[in-house]
Amino acid sequence: MSGELDPRLLTRAREVVAGITGFREDAIAAEAVDRVMRSELARGRTPADLLGELLYPSSSLATVLVKAILVGETYFFRHPEHFRFLSHEAVPAVLQRGSLALRGWSAGCASGEETYSLAACLQASVPHGFPVEVLGTDIHEASLEAARRATYGTWSRRESAPRLFPLYTETGEREVTILPVVRRITTFAQANLLAPLPERFGRFDFILCRNVLTYFTPAARDAVISLLSRTLNPGGWLFLGAVEVDRVPAGMVREGPPELQAFRLLTPEELNARAAAASRAAAASRPSVTPVRRPPPPVAAPAREVAVAPPPPPTRLHLNALERIEEGDEVGASSVLEALVRQAPDYLPGLLELALLRERSGAREGAVPLMRALRTRAERLPPDQLVDGPEALPARFYQASADAYLNQGALE
Incomplete structure (x- = not known):
């Protein structure tokens, strides 16, 4: 179908996608939205039909639009420096705190390569038999279905990302399958990063949310980081993409070099220590004033009313x-x-x-x-x-x- 599309249709489609995903307007591929709309019109639907359906963000058309604009670029052990840091620094720090199990979350996992990479990394970094659980979530159910199949082609294996830990076995000339020991500790579920993760999933020691927030508006990005931090155990770690934030998230400290974008949630003890230090510094900065001695005021008659302290x-x-x-x-x-x-x-x-x-x-x-x-x-x-x-x-x-x-x- 050729010709100009109704601008109201394209505008509403982009609004729906932005509302569901939190993406910036310039991160929503105009050609993908245009392609979906033209495909629907080619099926005999009218612009009025489509505008009516787009009043409902839960419609099947909205789902198709979101699928069309998602990037989904991922592969095994992408950004290997994160997995090395996890194995050498973050995991030992969590174990030293006396954790009885390790729990990880790959947030925005697409087709699952990152989730399985995290599972393999954690499993290889703890004593044999130590409990490890890893969750992968994505907004797109079809991507999760691909992840659960646990079978991947050559595109998921890049020379730029070495195979750091035991992860898969070759099952064909161009195909690999995730090892059963890795699959057993990995689960997948649909979730939107803009909404709180359901309580049933619990809290995590490590969260990877990389190369996702770069598409979000600043407000949506801040909202996601706040929600992610709420699901961390005290002392837990958050790993973000290289250019996704320009400051340390609230209640966290940066660990490792700045380009690593690794942040650790402060423990209650650390927060209390910081508050006490700030209180001492504030007290030390107050000027010392010698009190002026004044004669005692005359004794007044007892007040009939007692002043109420402000809330x-x-x-x-x-x-x-x-x-x-x-x-x-x-x-x-x-x-x-x-x-x-x-x-x-x-x-x-x-x-x-x-x-x-x-x-x-x-x-x-x-x-x-x-x-x-x-x-x-x-x-x-x-x-x-x-x-x-x-x-x-x-x-x-x-x-x-x-x-x-x-x-x-x-x-x-």
Whole structure:
């Protein structure tokens, strides 16, 4: 089918793709969107039909569009420096903390080469029989089906990425199959990085999310990194692509050379030590003032009314809730956050924290109104205005988080 397509159709198609994936507009291949739309029209559908279907992000047309724009470039032991660092530095550090098992997550795994590479790396880096589990997730189910088959051609084996650990066996002239010992510790599931990972998957010691976030808008990228960090065990490690972030994520420290883009989540002990050091530094920087002695004031008659102390600032309540979450007291954290939202309904970090806590506890019906309120309040602010909280984040972060959550709800 030739000729110009209805611009409204292409614009709506790109909006749907951006809402589902978090991709920047310039990262959504225009030719791929154009090709899908022309194919649908060639089947006898009208522009009105397509526009109507695109009102629903969970439609089959939206799924086809997302599949069309995904890159999916991956191969075994891509960026071998990450796997060497994992084996030599990160795994020993986690074992030294007394972990009884190692858990890894390949986030945005495409057809699974990275997931199996991570599994082989972890398995080869621990004593024989030590428990290892690796999860691979992707937004596209067809890619996961290919991963579960565990059979790959020559394109998955590149000379630029050496075979660092036992991973596969040759089953044909141009075909290899993942070793059973690696497959046994590896599972795959569909997931969108813009939504919280379901609680049933637990927490991880290592997360690889590489060459994915480079396509995301800044707000979507920040939202994803925040969600990823929430699924790490204390002291866990996050590995990102070489040019995907320009600063250390909140609550983490950089490990290794900057180009490695390896970050470790601080433990509660390290966070407490940092807070104490900051408090001591602040106290030391205050000027010393000699008090002026004044005569005692005259004794006044007892006051009939007692002054009521002002409520604690929102950030203090939020930090209290975070401490309770770290301690496993989610019921107490929920009570604190509910009081916080009542006291400060425009405090965006509190709305987001309570919504995510309800989502993790399975109370989605209680999370959705909070996310809607979060989006409404965030939209009133300039996108780049920093919002006070445990970490200062722009208003666009909260709007993108709410949009991502609510869009994901439409997909389910």
